[in-house]
Amino acid sequence: MLAPRDRSGGRPLTGRRVLVLGGTHGEAAGVRGRIVALGGSAAVNLSARVTDVVLLPGGESDRRMARIAALGLAVHEAEWLDTPVAGPAPAEAGPPSACxxxxxxxxxxxxxxxxxxxxxxxxxxxxxxxxxxxxxxxxxxxxxxxxxxxxxxxxxxxxxxxxxxxxxxxxxxxxxxxxxxxxxxxxxxxxxxxxxxxxxxxxxxxxxxxxxxxxxxxxxxxxxxxxxxxxxxxxxxxxxxxxxxxxxxxxxxxxxxxxxxxxxxxxxxxxxxx
Incomplete structure (x- = not known):
């Protein structure tokens, strides 16, 4: 099944770097795979390049949430990946990676x-x-x-x-x-x-x-x-x-x-x- 595409013809998460917090290992792995299928890259740490965060059950108690809030990163539920709308990245995240x-x-x-x-x-x-x-x-x-x-x-x-x-x-x-x-x-x-x-x-x-x-x-x-x-x-x-x-x-x-x-x-x- 092809990933949904945005109006420009590209995959909607192209250039986005998404950190997944919470969930079981299997749940988080499935979400990271979905992120890649949508054109994004899956982050494993809260680096300066992260543009978005997806919260699974238990993710709200992750110790990194305070830093995420301070950076103003967009935080989403898993359902966001069904119809993702990627807005502009916050300035703190720096330019999107071209890799x-x-x-x-x-x-x-x-x-x-x-x-x-x-x-x-x-x-x-x-x-x-x-x-x-x-x-x-x-x-x-x-x-x-x-x-x-x-x-x-x-x-x-x-x-x-x-x-x-x-x-x-x-x-x-x-x-x-x-x-x-x-x-x-x-x-x-x-x-x-x-x-x-x-x-x-x-x-x-x-x-x-x-x-x-x-x-x-x-x-x-x-x-x-x-x-x-x-x-x-x-x-x-x-x-x-x-x-x-x-x-x-x-x-x-x-x-x-x-x-x-x-x-x-x-x-x-x-x-x-x-």
Whole structure:
């Protein structure tokens, strides 16, 4: 079913960044998916770019409501998404983002990779006390396996030997992977990017994870997606960067698994000691 369009012919939430508060994980995930289908982007934190807020049951007691009121952000019930009317964004929100919003499974070319081969993929989630999330990456060949264990980049080995992949921490709720595609060997076909939760927590306890890709760490995001389907899963495939002929492309994934990081790594051919 196609999303309703506004009078200008575009999707009505294009350029809007919407934060969802309250509800169960499943309810909030469904609303965030609807926002993306309507052309908006789903926020996971109250950032300066948020233009609207959707309240689900219990959302009115969220501690961020005081700040939302002070900013004058538009607050809506979920029914707003049936016939959304997006007014002008408040001045505090800044200009709307021009980045492309991908749904799960969506693909885009990484434009300009020949001239700007270094890309930063950042994963951000709402901060939760006592829950540690680690971003990891794998360089895979034609058979979707690593060539060597050094092709697995994680918190214990945050950079691979050729310097093509490097992890960076952006505070307690964000981590980035810096990928220099020009340094990858010609045998590399895919960079698989995932997140894993340490301990007994699951992604349903965390909520949505937002990923962005930018041409460098200081640039505005070129593309954004919000993998949001995981509930009891402990590992989550976020995205992959892969070769298509002479080009590199990015695919948003959001596939979760109940096993831990060690099992995910073994599945890609990494030798993990028991």
């Amino acid at each position: 492309l919003v991908l749904p799960p499974g969506g693909v885009t070319d990484l434009a300009g990779t020949r001239d700007v081969p270094c890309w930063t993929v950042t994963a951000t989630c709402a901060q939760r006390t006592g829950i540690a999330i680690d971003v990891v990456a794998f360089v895979l060949g034609e058979n979707a396996q690593v060539v060597a264990d050094e092709d697995f980049v994680f918190y214990g080995a945050p950079e691979n030997p050729d310097g093509s992949l490097r992890l960076a921490t952006d505070g307690p709720a964000g981590q980035s992977l810096v990928a220099d595609l020009s340094r990858l060997p010609t045998t590399a076909r895919t960079v698989s990017i995932a997140a894993a939760i340490d301990g007994t927590a699951a992604f349903g306890d965390v909520g949505a994870v937002e990923i962005t890709a930018a041409r460098d760490r200081s640039a505005e995001p070129f593309v954004q997606a919000t993998p949001d389907a995981a509930t009891t899963e402990r590992t989550l495939l976020l995205a992959e960067i892969y070769r298509r002929g002479p080009r590199w492309r990015l695919r948003a994934i959001g596939q979760g698994y109940g096993h831990g990081l060690d099992a995910l790594a073994r599945g890609y051919g990494v030798d993990i000691e028991d």
